Amino acid sequence: MPIRDQSPDLTPLSPAVFHILLSLAEGERHGYALRREIAQRTGGKLKLGPGVLYGSIHKMLEWELIEESDERPDPHLDDERRRYYRITPYGRKVAQAEAARMRDLVQLAAARFGVPKHA
């Protein structure tokens, strides 16, 4: 069932969802890799626990923002098989919409408050 048609506007996305999309934009990732990458990117501020991580993945699969690619071992980590996810074209569009929303927000904030060069 194409849920996309029912709820076209998913923005604003939750931070977890947006970060997952950001990571997957670079290529396929498995769950643990996603978690580690997001933690690094946010300087440890956003550490996704397994429940929230897979809860978000579950939701994103349903919304068809991402899809499963296949299950294969991670050559860098260990030999265990892991499930990989990749972003869908729709997921890319939603991420773009979210980025645009954020940009507009930032521009508005800059106009109102002024934005320091180095926050």
Added chain:
Amino acid sequence: MPDDPLSLRLYRKLLKLYPAGFRDQYAAAMERAFRDELAEGAGIALWLRLLVDLAVSVPAQFAREVAQDARHTLRLWAARPWHTGFAILALAIGIGANTGVFSVVNALLLRSLPFRDPERLASFQLFFPPHDTARHFHDWRTHSEYLSDAAMWETGDVNLGGSGEWRRARVAQTSWNFFQLLGTQPVLGRTFAPNEEAEGSGWGTPGPNAVAVIGYGLWQSLYGGDARALGSTIRLDGNPLTVIGVAPPGFDYPDQTVIWKPAAYSENNYGWITIGRLKPGITWVRARFEVVADGYRVWPASRRAPRSNPSSLAPLRDELAGPIKNASLVLMGCVLLVLLIACTNVANLLTARTADRTAELSIRSALGASRARLCQQLLTECVLLSLAAAVAGLFVAIATVSITTKLQPAPLAAQTYSILDGRVLSFAIGVSVLSGLLFGILPSLYAGRVHTFGTRSSTDTRRSRAVRELLVAAQVMLTIVLLTASISVGRAFVHLMNVDRGFDRSGVITAMVSLIGTPRETDASRLMYCQEALDRIRRLPGVRSASTTQTLPIDAKGGMGGPLGLDGRPGTSNSAVIPVMPDYFRAMGGQILAGREFTEADMQSNASVAIVSDVFAREYGQPAELIGRLVGSGNYLRRIVGVVKFMDYMTECCGYKQVFLLSLTPGWPRTAFVVRVTGPTEDHIARIRATLQSVDPQVPVFDVKTMDERMADQFARPQFYKTAVLFFAAFAVLLATIGIYGIVSYTVARRTHEMGVRMALGTTAERLRGALLGQGLIPIAAGAVPGIALAILSGRVLESLVEGAKSVDAAAYAGSVLFIAAIAAVGIWIATRPVARLDIVEILRTE
């Protein structure tokens, strides 16, 4: 890698908290994620993070899956609205009736009385403390070894008000410490003081006790809640009392009293009821022993022969619940049975539906849904069904409560039946959840057996059928119990209504008149009033005869009585004494066995005559042998002019030994006019009331009713129970029939093809239907055997709980089974109608 098996095992357990669908997909991945995190470093911080993670994500996932399942369920329901509606209705009646009846049981037997420390309050039976003087009573109570306090009360109805405007009111005279004993504080003013008690008898005699505490409701209606009520005067039967206090709202103990006044002690008053408070540390067992001894110790002081039954006491709450208690318990049993039957029925329905959904469940299973996931879906369906039934049941419960409140009011205003009570609501929730589990377990178990990829084996079909037949058998079993119970209660009721009460109630109108406190109070003017009233009534069209009596049959509350004997010899036991006027037996439809009725001539000659009942006469010989002999005690003797069949006055004191006296001073404390009319009684009621009022507008005329109405009032409670039990039995039969119908029509639908083939091979449709009928009746036979056994057991219980209920005989057992079988057979025959319409050619072509 610091692989910690313990934390991993713990995490695995925690993963079980997630809903089945989510777990199926991600449990393995999450476990790995956990191991990865462990590899980064274990510790309290990790576990804290994990717990927060669980706390956030478990409810979120549950909400998603339950919403999904709920949407699915609603789609299924919409597809089969009749099935669903029936299931909800059956459960709603079951849950609602249980909740409603439980609210009664709760109010009467579980909730505390609205008094201080109510668990220690006791009510005495067959016990009179010394009560000839106030001093003796208070000596007794203050020296008691097992009571910390005790009080006495007696109630009566009086005319409240004065000239012109009056109303009937319930008054209690109490020992001065009555309110203290109960721990009840007045909202205004004070309660009684020790020096406000009096000696002597009567309700309103002037004396130190001419003060009153009035009820809150009366305060509102008489004084509009004005504090100036204190010190004002109210008149009881014409005698003034000063209002000194107002009772708190809802306080109406005893017997819906609205006015309390201090006691007037007298030696001969045996209308007192004693209540007490057990001393701290005294157990109920000990108190029961003490009261027996106390009874024997005190009794000689009251100069009466010792009784065969020793004195006893019981918790006040049980005493108040009294007659309602057993009836409520029986009803509770019935509604529990009904709920069980409803649950079995819905379980049956759901099992069948699950069986029909094999294809859907198999496909979902093939698509990766685990057994747990499918069970979760089915359980969600059941929980939703329970919820819907519980909401619908709420309305049934409210209706039940309002019906019971009307037909079986609680003894105290504070004991209202309410479902808005913590205990009742918990009960309702508990019953809903339990029944949900009960009917949900079977379908869920069934789903556990659904195989992936493909259809179920024939073993499964057979097993499913066996389960359903077992359920029908269980239903039949429970239905037989209910049916026989309803027969037994119904017979007891019919017996109650048809028993010969010694009078003919049809066409009789009765009206009460109270002359106390009116200008017509003296002996002579009371007689004049009654005679004038009778003259006027007898002249009315359609009136055949009219008379008066001090007490009406089936209505006597404490009448007069004493040990009357024959020809100056003392009587062996008490007889009821009932003063009446001429023509009483004609008006009441009594049966004169020997001699004659009282006549106007007796009246004119001031004849000292009496009529005795056959039960009284039996001790002395044939009825005719008593005519002309003297009845009475001591020097107070009257000549017997007639012997009548006893009338049922429902008094506890004297059985059916009755002595009717010709009353030359009628109307004290009140009198009942008895009028026999021709034609519909309704036409006469208003006319008789108006005629009585026209004699003297200042005399209160009240309670104008036909004798039929009085009977109906008197037996409203048994009538209610009979109707309720019959209704539930009928409902049970209906449910059982629907269950059997369902199972058979399901079989027919499943075996269409096979039956088509068999018909092609020469079997007739009738023979096939006959075979199906035989098969359909098997579970009934299977349920009948344990059903009868259970019914015999429950009959014993019923006998002990319901007065007059007798275990039913073998014919009734057989009758109930046959009745169910016959109704089921009709259902089965209707369910097999499609067999007759089978198109063999069509069936074979699809082959």
